[in-house]
Amino acid sequence: MSNHLNIIVEFKGGMELLFDNVTKKELSLPVNSGEDGSAPVEWTIKDLINHLKEKHLKERPELFVNDDSIRPGVLILVNDVDWEILGENEYKLADGDKVLFISTLHGG
């Protein structure tokens, strides 16, 4: 059993500007195999948001999170589906998930 959860994270609509202009990251998140007796670690979207904020965000955290949740105006899509349909913060990430953070645009 793998000790890592492999997912792809994408940033668009200006979110990439907060992550050093990187639009795509392959992440290998540590999980516990449970072999040493401790419970396996699960990753929810909320955990991922915190992880990105702590480890990957390069500037202006207030443009990423707001009151401990994603900033209003940012949509999160897991495998091209709105995270609201999947349970928002509590959705448990699965191996191979593609998570897209996209800021809604207002320009015209």
Add this chain to the structure above:
Amino acid sequence: MSIDYWIEKSLILYRSIIFEIMSDLTKEEISRYSRQLLLPEIGKEGQVKLKSASVLIVGCGGLGCPCAVHLAASGIGKIGLVDHDKVELSNLHRQFLHTESRVGTSKANSIKESLNQLNSDVDYVVYDTKFNKTNAVDIIKEYDVIVDATDNAPTRYLINDASVVSGKPLVSGAALRFEGQLTIYHYNKETPCYRCLFPKPPVPGTVTNCSDGGVLGVIPGIIGSLQALEVIKIITGLEPSYAGKMLLFDGLAGSFRTVTIRGRSKDCAVCGDSPSIGHQLVDYEAFCGTPMCEENKSLKILAPEERLTCSEYKESVVDKDVPHLLIDVRPAVQASVFKLNHAYNIPLSKITNNDGMNNLKEMIEDKKVNKVYFICRRGNASQKACRFTKENLTDIDNIEFKDIIGGMTSWAKEIDTETPIF
């Protein structure tokens, strides 16, 4: 047979004759629209539907132009055009229905002028007025389909709410930099409205518009054209492709991606089961904490004594060779287009982290100055930079930090008219 019977009978006959005339196409119309009439999905019936339909386009800019041109060309009966702005030179790279000679004139009128040359059979209605909570519903209820081609959050909430309370589908587009987005709100009971998707407004200052972030002209060109396509599909009874879905277009990557968005929220303030917003609408500028038009967007972060006007700066600092540092806090790309010769560019995003603060501190010590002034594009970012520096650069004393009111835009207007405005 009573007389009433015959009156009624002739009325029915009269109406059917009128309908026959109205619903039919003239010889000219048949040849004009022949290439789309030949499509089995459209046919004569579809063309008659287009002719009897009305579409309201809110925003006569980068999205409004391509959308309007396709709708007018396709033979929509009536097109409403809403915009209170005037045409500016910096619009023309993407707002191609305006012309050089119409810079400074009403955008809504300017679009009408161009569209009239293309198709004079369409009934164009110009609303050269601020779209607001008092007139939005009255205007929207006159139309079958609404197009959101605007450029700011409060107006987007306003159009959404007015469309929902009037029961109209809303074809919404947006474009910035190299990216575009498109969806149809409030298409049926299952599809969400803008508020279902974004119940909370964006935090003021977190929204980038085209005049700050830039946009490649062809991006709104593509999204606006797709908005017209969706409008035509809705009117002719074909299924729209982006109801309950959102198109994410990335012009740099060359990708069109369609994602599934949430359904209607029963808790939504306007389209939910017990809505709190009705025909009275609400105050959208207060809701979003930001005004609907750009000219009013001046922040008041600093006190008046912490600020200098352009002429005060010119006369009492520059002309008298007073030693000082001028920090231009605009993004590097803007500073590279044009900046004042003696200014140093440290973008606001750099100022607000440790590197920028250290950089600034070294410069102050190196130049041995005790006056530091911040300038930006319009005088908002410079206030943020000044406030942040005052609060964080506390280990050097007796430095006067101020910002320049109105930024490079005011400099261009008041001091040096050779300065390009962008």
